[in-house]
Amino acid sequence: MGKYDGSKCLICGEAFKDADDVVVCPDCGTPYHRSCYLEEGRCINTELHENGSFWEPELEAKAQQAASGEGEPIRCARCGQENPPEGLFCNKCGLPLTGESLNQQRSFNENTAHNYNDPGQGYGQPNMNAFGPGAVRFDQDSDIDGVKLGDYARYVGKNQFSFLTNFIRFGKYGGKASLNFCALIFPQYWFFYRKMPVIGAIYLVLSVALSIPTIMVMSAAGYLPEIAFVTETFLKSNDFNLMLNLTSSLMMAMQCISAIFANYWYYKQARRQITEIRSEESGVLEEGTEEAVRLRISGKGGTSFPAFLMAVLISNALVVLTVFLMNKL
Numbered sequence: 001m002g003k004y005d006g007s008k009c010l011i012c013g014e015a016f017k018d019a020d021d022v023v024v025c026p027d028c029g030t031p032y033h034r035s036c037y038l039e040e041g042r043c044i045n046t047e048l049h050e051n052g053s054f055w056e057p058e059l060e061a062k063a064q065q066a067a068s069g070e071g072e073p074i075r076c077a078r079c080g081q082e083n084p085p086e087g088l089f090c091n092k093c094g095l096p097l098t099g100e101s102l103n104q105q106r107s108f109n110e111n112t113a114h115n116y117n118d119p120g121q122g123y124g125q126p127n128m129n130a131f132g133p134g135a136v137r138f139d140q141d142s143d144i145d146g147v148k149l150g151d152y153a154r155y156v157g158k159n160q161f162s163f164l165t166n167f168i169r170f171g172k173y174g175g176k177a178s179l180n181f182c183a184l185i186f187p188q189y190w191f192f193y194r195k196m197p198v199i200g201a202i203y204l205v206l207s208v209a210l211s212i213p214t215i216m217v218m219s220a221a222g223y224l225p226e227i228a229f230v231t232e233t234f235l236k237s238n239d240f241n242l243m244l245n246l247t248s249s250l251m252m253a254m255q256c257i258s259a260i261f262a263n264y265w266y267y268k269q270a271r272r273q274i275t276e277i278r279s280e281e282s283g284v285l286e287e288g289t290e291e292a293v294r295l296r297i298s299g300k301g302g303t304s305f306p307a308f309l310m311a312v313l314i315s316n317a318l319v320v321l322t323v324f325l326m327n328k329l
Contacts, residue, residue, distance in 0.1 A: 004031050010044055011036035029055040138168060145171035147274050154294055155270045155301030166263045167270070176264040184259035192311035194266060195304050203258065204311060208318040210251045213244040215322055224319070227326050273300050 004016045009032050016022055021034040025043035032043075048055060073082040083091050140150030144167055156163045166178045182190045188207050191200030219227045220235060234240055274297055281293045 007031060009033045009036050011040050025055070028053070031055070142168075144168055145271060147171075147271050147278075151274045151278070151294075151297055152270055154298045155274055157298065157302035163263065163266070167267050170264055170267050171271075177260050178263040180259050180262040183262035184255050187255055187258035187262065188315065189308055189311050190258075190262065193303050193305070193308040195301065195307065196266065196269060197307070199265060200307075200311060203254070204315055205318070206254060207251065208315060208322060210247045210254070211319070212322060212326075213240065213247050215319060216240075216326075217244075219323060225323050225327075227323060229326075229329065270301060273297075 004022055008015050010030065011032055014033070016031065016033075022031050023034045023037050024031050025045065028043060028045055028048040030043055030045040030048065032040075037043075043049070045055065074085060075082050081091060138149055140148060140153070142149040144152060149164065149168070152164060152167050153160050169175060169178075180190070188200055188204040191197070191203060215224060216227060216230045217235065218224045220230050220232070277293060277296050277300065281289060281296075
């Protein structure tokens with residue numbers, strides 16, 4: 001018997017013996033006498049199913065202690081909260097209180113990367129860690145400004161932890177500002193990579209336009225084709241220095257705006273496109289529709305490396321075109 005020594009069948013209440021034919025629930029692992037399970041037709045350990053946890057010998061020992069009034073309060077290893085001896089999860093932060101679950105506790109990023117990225121595994125299991133402002137617990141069904149968190153996760157795809165934390169703050173607690181380092185350094189490429197072509201195109205054109213003084217300097221240094229009127233005297237003139245300082249300041253301001261508001265713009269696009277997809281499918285009740293909707297949301301969002309490469313090529317082409325047009329002046 002081994003693992004089930006001292007444990008009881010939840011249906012008949014009898015302790016397991018070595019000769020017993022024991023079966024376990026495929027979802028939560030709760031053991032039963034085969035005859036009892038067949039008679040009942042289902043697992044009755046609904047609490048484990050609701051919590052998304054698994055049966056362990058320690059859980060039954062805790063239940064027996066609680067029923068007899070025995071047992072010491074359990075102190076959470078994460079936040080220090082004292083919990084009742086029969087508790088399975090910390091009442092304050094949600095950390096599993098059983099020994100095995102505690103050892104297997106993982107970060108939110110590791111947990112959700114498995115749950116959200118694999119369509120066959122479901123999305124956002126109930127035992128996901130607390131995160132976000134105030135350490136409030138969220139799961140796939142949490143409503144964030146009219147859209148479920150699970151749909152946001154499907155839309156985002158890669159790097160969910162950072163984006164979802166910001167999405168929750170935008171939708172639940174207000175505000176529009178955050179920090180996106182990629183959007184600070186190369187905003188035009190980041191927008192294309194995240195399938196935001198309109199904002200990406202605006203930033204791409206502006207970045208090339210504001211780089212004209214830098215293009216002139218690179219041309220004079222021999223890194224780009226020569227521009228006829230760009231001479232050493234021209235580069236040392238006050239007019240050029242004023243233009244160089246002005247365009248550099250505008251470029252820095254543009255990048256700072258992108259770094260602060262890129263995540264919010266991405267959140268608004270995600271909410272709009274998810275809402276559109278859900279609205280289109282709201283009247284369809286055919287089998288398999290929900291999975292098809294999830295795949296549409298994943299396909300609409302995510303990342304696009306080809307779009308990133310296209311933005312790089314277009315940017316270089318615009319630089320060459322700028323040099324050509326300046327030679328025509």
